Amino acid sequence: MSFKAPFASTTDWGIVKVGSGISVTDGIISTAGGGASLNYGFFYDTTSQTNPVANEINTATFNTIGSNNQVTVVGGTQITPDNAGTYNIVFTVSLQKTTPGAPTITSIWLRYNGVDISNSRQDIETPNQIALLFVTGSYTQAMAAGSNIEV
Helix, strand or coil, rough: CCCCCCCCCCCCCCCCCECCEEEEEEEEEHHHHCCCCCCEEEEEECCCCCCCCCCCCCCCCCCEEEEEEEEEEEEEEEECCCEEEEEEEEEEEEEECCCCCCCCCECCCCEEEEECCCCCCEEEEEEECCCEEEEEEEEEECCCCCCCCCC
């Protein structure tokens, strides 16, 4: 793979188009006002979350904010952007089946403003008894300012 040189300049935008609040000075790309241009959030929970009732909705909670810019957690479960845009939601869940028996199916899906997102569901089969199983998912969603995603 090759890229057009230069990466970006004031006369030739290469692979980054200069303008609309993005500028290049001596090869350094910056945003208008020097602020961060990306909306992002890194959130996690340090407690064990159980599934007390099978076949019921159990929303993941977040008790820790890592780093974030213009995205917050509201009510412990709702990942909420301050700005409208298209967001890539990436999550990792660790599953543990502590009782022996037949394999179990765990379904993980995303909810947008309290409504299940079609085609976001992942079904994971946990075997007889397992110490820990890590599951990662990624989903792209257009979001309005103040809306929310839940896992």
